[in-house]
Amino acid sequence: MKRLSIAAVLLFASFSIAQTDHPIVLHAARLLDVKSGKLIKPGEVLVEGDRIAEVGTSVARPKGVEVIDLGDRTLVPGLIDAHIHLFLHPGAEDLQTVQESVPQRTITATVAAREDLMAGFTAERDMGSEGAGSADSAVRNAIDSGQVPGPRLRVSGNAISILSGHEDALGYNPAQKVIPNSDQANSADELVAVERAQFKEGADFIKIYQTGHDEVVNGRFTSPFQYTEPQLEAAVKEAARVGRKVAVHATAEPGELYAAQAGVASIDHANVLGDETIRLMKEKQIFAVPTFTIFEYFAGHAASPAAEKRERDMLAIKLADFKRQVAAGVPFAVGSDVGPFPHGTQAREYTLMVKNGMTPAAVLQAGLINGAKLLGWEGQIGSLEKGYFADIVAVPGDPLSDISVLEHVAFVMKAGVVYKK
Ligand SMILES: [Zn+2]
Incomplete structure (x- = not known):
């Protein structure tokens, strides 16, 4: 004994x-x-x-x-990273989420959390476990209880998307019934039901795919919206009921406008923002999270010259619009979208936001002061x-x-x- x-x-x-x-x-x-x-x-x-x-x-x-x-x-x-994916590593995203088991991916995520911490990131917002469901809550809890090293985390579980929308296992043999990386909701009622299930499983906030299928058409950036303004409003209200926030992946109009009208906490990627969206973001203090590092990485690691051209065309449009957003006074937070590129290298995002037109002091304030607000630790970190x-x-x-x-x-x-x- x-x-x-x-x-x-x-x-x-x-x-x-x-x-x-x-x-x-x-x-x-x-x-x-x-x-x-x-x-x-x-x-x-x-x-x-x-x-x-x-x-x-x-x-x-x-x-x-x-x-x-x-x-x-x-x-x-x-340091704070407001947009990460602990459950992703470099390599084809579709293949890893289909071929690797959730227990395997959870071990990989735990190692990634340690790498991010050692690179100086002491707080992060995990923007979707990409098919690993609430396994991100397990990693957060293990860190919080001192079992493993890692940043303090806000986690969302799977992102939410529509049938045939972003991350709905498109491009597979339909007879194989490949399960999407997102949780699906096709109406306001379904959004609320999925949110409740995710909160039950440990989500700190909700991530919604508000656009998908990005394309440059005649020099204009397009991506169809996935939810209407009333649907997003229902999602935001349900999250607020239990003191939580909704963040959207949104790259184009009018999806971003609907998100801003509904009062989401952040618009992530925000490749091109309309004037009315910008006005609402300033009024409601909705943060844009540009995620330049992932765009730079994809442009540098494209599978073909045609894919590289597509990435570079998108990045050029995004860069031009970012300068417009900075001049217009959009509130920013700093998020890298690390995961598809190696964990522990994402301080590059701070460098790129300066390179692309903000002052170092403004980027540090966006990353640390706004980041703390966005993650719900205002007055505690940053x-x-x-x-x-x-x-x-x-x-x-x-x-x-x-x-x-x-x-x-x-x-x-x-x-x-x-x-x-
Ligand atoms: Zn992401």
């Missing part, structure tokens, strides 16, 4: 992720104050338990403190302030003059626990 309990303790000790029992001071040459978009030199953070106790150029050193000197680096809030979770990373150099330093995170702390040093 005695031996068994010791073994149990050892097992727990080796597999659980625990906080240190002493305060920690992080010291570095610089610290990013995200809200003002300015640097504090030098930068120090006092961490007690899972929270930040003090921030400044010289913080208190309580009894028993451990000081970690990070040298010529900048302390930055833990800034280095007293009372916030101690989600802190260190990067070489100055992210305000070269945002790409975020792609080289040297130190990672989440909730006061050091994961990378």
Whole structure:
């Protein structure tokens, strides 16, 4: 009996992720104050338990403190990715979701979560498990309970789509009855029923495919809408009833307009946005999540010259419209769509949003301040302030003059626990 309990303790000790029992001071040459978009030199953070106790150029050193000197680096809030897929890895998406079992995919997702955390991402929104259903809730719960390392997560289960719509296993022999990666709903009532089932299984929010079958026709970007405004409104109301949000994959009009009218939380991809959609997004603080990295990756990894031309044509239209969106004051969050390209490389999205026309400070505020709001952790993450979770990373150099330093995170702390040093 005695031996068994010791073994149990050892097992727990080796597999659980625990906080240190002493305060920690992080010291570095610089610290990013995200809200003002300015640097504090030098930068120090006092961490007690899972929270930040003090921030400044010289913080208190309580009894028993451990000081970690990070040298010529900048302390930055833990990075946020508002659009990820833990359950996808590079390679043909259709084949992996059809050929790999959900248990296999869950192991892959757990490894991906660790890779994202080690790259500095301490909070993420998983935009659809792509046929793995509520297995994403299991990964979230394992992270939250300290069984495995990973970012804090918001998960949606499968995305919701219409019959014959986006991700409905199109292109297979119909006699094979291939199950779609999405959960299907064809009316407002069906949307509400699917949402309730997903909430029962652990979803934090709802993801809806609002457009599908993207094409460039005569130089114009098109993609048919999947739900009407009243249908989406019913979905948003049902989510709001239990304090949750709806996010849409939407690439073109009029689908995006219907989503904005219905009051979704974010419009992801947002390749081209109409004027009225932009007006509503500003009024209701609906975030656009451009996901440039996935477009860049697909253009660089196309299967044929014709496919590459299609990707590059779409990207050119998207880029031109993004400049228009920035000038019009659209509220943005930062999401990469990582999964189809390798996990742990998605800080590239921050770099691309600067390359495509935003200032580094504006991109950091979109990623961290707006990201925290979108994920439902406003006032808890996304800034280095007293009372916030101690989600802190260190990067070489100055992210305000070269945002790409975020792609080289040297130190990672989440909730006061050091994961990378
Ligand atoms: Zn996605």
